[in-house]
Amino acid sequence: MKKNNILVKIVGMVLVLALTLTGCGQKTATVEKEKYPIKPLNMIIAFTAGGSSDIQARLMQKYWNKYVPEQPWVFNYTTGAGGAIGFGAIAKAQPDGYTLGGVNVPHMILQPMAQDAQFSIDDFEYISQVVTDPQVLAVHKDSKYKTWKEAIDYAKANPNKLKVGIVGTFTGHHMMLLDLKDRLGIEVTQVVYKGAADQNAALLGKEIDLMIGNVNDVMRSIENMSILGIAAEKRNAFLPDVPTLKESGLDLISDIRRGFVVPKGTDPEKVKFLRDSFKKIQEDPEYLADMKKAGQPTDNMSGEEFDKYVHAQQEYNKKLLTKFGLIK
Amino acid sequence: MTKRKSDILAGLVSILVAVAFMVQGFKLSDRVNAMPLVLEIFLIVTGIYMLIRGFISKGAEKGEEGEADINWVRAMVIVLATFVYVAGVIYIGFYVSTFVYLLLGSWYLNEKGLTLSALMLSLIFSTAISGVLYLIFTVLLLVPTPAGLFF
């Protein structure tokens, strides 16, 4: 009996202790908000160091340090498979608010759709869109084509004779080419390059007749190219003399967008903090000036809108790929 | 290893690899599978040539270099230790695993035998190397290292 009493007492004490402890824990959690950030943030970049995505993030980091001086970013280059490896790494990371990363649209939409990438666009909380880099149609400056229509007319008259360069498959360039083929009913020879540098070299060396490029990339070799049209709603500040495709009668919008995300399930408070910080950075005139200098077309969009945009784009891309039999 | 044995082994390996890739490539489109297929056929043909050369040769010829006295136990212990080390890097973290691997590895390999003084030397060595790696990668270059449970 005596033994039992002691046991009961002990169990009782443990219970009381446990209850108070958990109670206390809950109380502190509700009353005192978790401080954030208290350690450096891991920034996953899915492309090589020194590339456009990296330069953009590095410029942004400068202003992150201005607005959130407590904790820096630690860059983590997780590259491969056109970004799919890095995007997957963000999706799989701990949703503790200490891992964020850069994503590219439409790559992040196309890779799960067509290449079995190990993530989906629903695996993220969207922080902010930072860049919209529209696609352009470019030719060599000595090219016989003075407008994009001339090139298209040639392609119509000579199926598969026009050599069009794009970077990668299941990329923004690839989608634009498919869209062009779909709307204009042309057959062209698709020549795939590894990166913008190879593609620019091929156009300058006249290996291809026409290329689909981005503003940021063509600006580097602009002396030797002429840009025939830009697939955007409005003319671009970097290329004010280039007409939009829309102006010349083709309602085609195509671009590559960059933004930042965290893994799904990150604390909403932290997501809000990040969204607010990114907003502040992008409203800083010095940041905008730096981005302009680096040739990066800024386009701030809030996390919520970016989320919606990505999901809306999924439908468009799915239709296009299905039409060309590239997915089932 | 005799030349004959090494020819046969090389032939077998090359054929096996080529067949494995060939099976994997069945579902690919022709253009995607073009260069791999050429390579697979090349490897199978040369592999068969190696097998034939191996079987008809006398077999007495001495083969590749480095035959002398290989200490297989030491070599294989380090290979196995490295497997454990990599697992440690994944689950425990780079620096802790590296420290332990360097400590035990160099102690096991040193020629004075597993003495206490050798262990002390290994301790100094592994602390120094781990420290230098930490300094270069984490402090100076800010390059992320694999972190498991610890760092």
Added chain:
Amino acid sequence: MLENILTGFANSFIPINFLLIIAGLIGGIIIGALPGLTATMGVALMVPITFAMNPISGLIMLGAIYSGAIYGGSNSAILINTPGTPSSVATTFDGWPMTKQGNAAGALNASLFASAFGGVIGTLFLLFLAAPMAQLALKFGAPEFFWLCIFGLSTIAAMVPGNVVKGLMSGGLGMLISTIGLDPLEGARRFTFGAYSLVQGIEVIPAMIGLFSFSQVIVLVGSNNKFIADYKAKKGAAMLVAKTLLKSAKANLMRSSIIGTFVGILPGAGGEIAGIISYNEAKRWDKNKANFGKGAIEGVVASEAANNATIGGSLIPMLTLGIPGSAVAAVIMGALLAHGIQPGFKIFANNAELAYSFIVSLIVVNIVMVFVGVHLIKGTAKVLNVPTSYIGVAIVALSVIGSYTIRNSIVDVMVMIFFGLVGYFGGRVGFDTGAMALGIILGPIAEDNLSRSISLAGAEGSVFKVFFTHPISLLLIILTLISVLTPLLMAKYRAKKEAVANDKA
């Protein structure tokens, strides 16, 4: 222009810039010597720091890191048979045998002088012949690249005399393994054997660290030798090497530097290909071909002069056309752009001081490198005085972290270990690690350009026209044939001569 060049020299000797040159060189050499830390990574990591600097100082520092890292790669290639950067693959072919023979100091100094020489020649081309060289780079299309790769692969035949079939098999295995991942044409998943993580493909650097370095550790540990090799510091080793090179390697140095510069201007072909081609050419033109692969100083000289010459070469299309000739040049271009400077021929007019200061500083960098390097060599060579029991495990630790940091992938670490075993056991059945590495490096470039050429042939309507009518392609085809046929003909010729001699006797 002369005025600009003089300003450039003056800028290089401003104390802060000169200090940055020395610091950049030392940092670069260390980064280059550590397997896995590449020149690209070294330069990329420093770019954000240049944001806060005056652009001229920033560029001077990046140039110093680039040069230091490409040279630094040879140190580990020579001392532990591990190319610190892929550019030094060909340096291992003779540098490592030299070390084993106790002549590490000779190899290290030769690589230093050759690197500096190549670096200066490459820069001179950049300074005086940028415009025509850039036009030449543009003439290099997909079919030319394809033939260049075939030419590179043809060196296998010369690399492993007496074992040509197994050499070719090793190259074939390397190429086949390199097709794992996403294919370059349709972006389809290939050969992942059910493991999604293989979709990122076999990265060249971890594979090479495994083939060369981890397999070497297994050999070392199993060898019962107390040290990697005999090494005693000798006074005047540097002078002795300098004299030898001046006397007998002038042609080799010049040829290799020019090859390096030309390969450097091509985007997509870098130091590793330049080194391999120069190595093979040095061997072809040398009287004592048989020495190559067994510790010929000429082999080290060829590889190292060529890979440092690619630096100047790779900057030519970057500065003039905005097309970087190498990954590092791309990073430097990123730094330029972040400072708001647009590349292009106009850069020499609009930003003359910056452009010329940067170019001229590279000459200064290469000269300073000799003085910095001579001192560092004395320290690095001491690695050989550390017993293998310590060196072995330290190399493994470095290999693990080096493979990981390339792209933060643990899969790459496993790839490294796998290739270590392939290198070790493959070596025992007569496979050649050098040939396999060559296959892994050249395989993807060859396939990429082959499939592009086929696309182009579709538009042209003629395969023959695309592959066999361009003048550069024809030149490369002829070179390839020569390279494949000479060893065969030489063997026949020698056999005949011997037969004649035997008849007389």
